[in-house]
Amino acid sequence: MKWSQTLIPTLKESPSEAEIDSHKLMIRAGLIRRITAGAYAYLPLGTLVLNKVITIVREEMNRAGAIEVFLPALQHLDLLKESGRLKVFGADLITFQDRHGKETVLSPTHEEVITYIVKNEINSYKQLPITLYQIQTKFRDEMRPRFGVLRSKEFIMKDAYSFDIDEKGLNNSYQLMYDAYCRIFDRCGLDYIIAEADSGAMGGDASHEFMVPSPVGEDILILCQNCGYSANRERAESAPFSPQENPSKEKVKEIFTPGKHTIAEVSDFLKVNPMQMVKTLIYSSHDQLFAVLLRGDHEVNETRLAGVLGLDSVELANLETIERVTGAKTGFAGPVGLKMKIVADHAVAAKSNFVTGANKTDYHLLNVNPERDFKIDQVANIRYVTKGDNCPRCNHVLEISQGIEIGHVFKLGTKYSIALKAHYLDADGKEKPKIMGCYGIGVNRIIAAIIEKSHDDNGIIWPMSLAPYHIIIIPVNVKDSICMDAAKDIYDDIRAMNGIDVLFDDRDLRPGVKFKDADLIGIPIKIIIGKKYTETKEVEIKLRKSGEVSFVRMENVRQELERILKNQTKI
């Protein structure tokens, strides 16, 4: 492609709309332009990269035996009602009424649609297993789109869905996708971490997130550098604290703490470290009340809490309920004398002589001890991991970092197949629900993640596999016909090479501008034809990543390129 014939609008200055490097560079390098909040146009260069990612994804999905389909972006609201996810997505759904008044939704995801199809078209165990996938735009009315294509209202996702006759089949399908994901991200040149994840709104029981560690990532990642344990914030647990040996249990003392109802206020007032305090949260689930005890500096993980109690959801009790069951204003709840089930975090069970609410307005208790002063009904890991926690597997200190979620695999089980009645007949003629898995990849996010991890002050540094063009040819002076003819010859020669995309910067601009642009748009290999060519018939080949330079004669250009392409790690 000749630069003069395509559209690559590079910018010298960073646009004010962008905060993070990948976003700035995607705009400056002319990959994207914002059309409205959370929706971006892909310009020619961006489209080339997008298609490279999609090609890799498609090749690996096909290799793993998945079958491509293409589902509509429009969906009838009833399908989401039937699966119960209308509420789950809530205001994130982009809905409208068609001219007949029918409620229609721009699909945020396609579990229901695919299940509907498979329910109708696949009825026998003989047709299973099957994994179907598509590459489609999804629509979610994000409360706050940000960071360019990292969080947008409209984004491209590869979503795959597996259907099996039993658990064993699901495990096999899951593993196939898991392995395919590794190959995809490897080919994209991404360094990623596979974290254990909670299945969240998707439902189901096993899940992994593929994360690219990055300070701009919006997901929290818990890592153990020692044994490799990694999990997302919802899922991660920590090693229980060992209780103090033979603690001398002091006498309980009631203390006047007027108007001090937060941990911070009480801690400040009594000059007690929050670690030495225990907070009591009254929770409810389907009208059942229970108390949750946490160390003052810890935070409850409601997902884990519901999980360990075997409940589908839990929620904090309302103010009136709290005041009724504790007999005190909120902020003074405590476990002593409380008449309900008490669930305590490991960290609380290991403590002695702590400070907690007295169930009496404006009073707290000092030196409270479990067993002696109150009974814990259940001890469990029900909080978020915090700094200083240790690995649940090897007890090494855990690291808390951030990551960009680029892929997610779930074992769904029968959640949707039961809700939407997607059954099959087994060999005995018995009707059973299909066992499902679902697998997503954020296509646009891969691009942002790569740029986030692979750029310098001059611009993007593409890996060979995603580069919009592998090679850029730069004649230093387009008016010098000797150089220009040589450049054209090289261009024609490279265009004849298989699988190589080449950009010819034929613009009549000063060389500095062209070098800066080439660096900005991140082309891995530059071929520069300048003064040296007229003198020695040598052209310069320069690598974007390493800066490595070599001079080669015209007739050896092709050979040198082949050598470089073989040795891709340097590029």
Place this chain on the structure above:
RNA sequence: CGGGGCGUAGCGCAGUUUGGCUAGCGCGCCUGCCUUGGGAGCAGGAGGUCGGAGGUUCAAAUCCUCUCGCCCCGACCA
């Protein structure tokens, strides 16, 4: 959705507090000259509903009311 900020040429911004010449600057763009190895120089030029609507005033980018859009922090989130 709560809090904060911004909207002036394609991009980045000044001017708004205290209303007053023909609305400015840098980059980019067009023409010519010159130049050709890391975002050159000179000369000339095009480009503006000052986000929109209404109001106050002799006079509004500037003051008032309403409205639309965008960004940041928080909450939210496969």
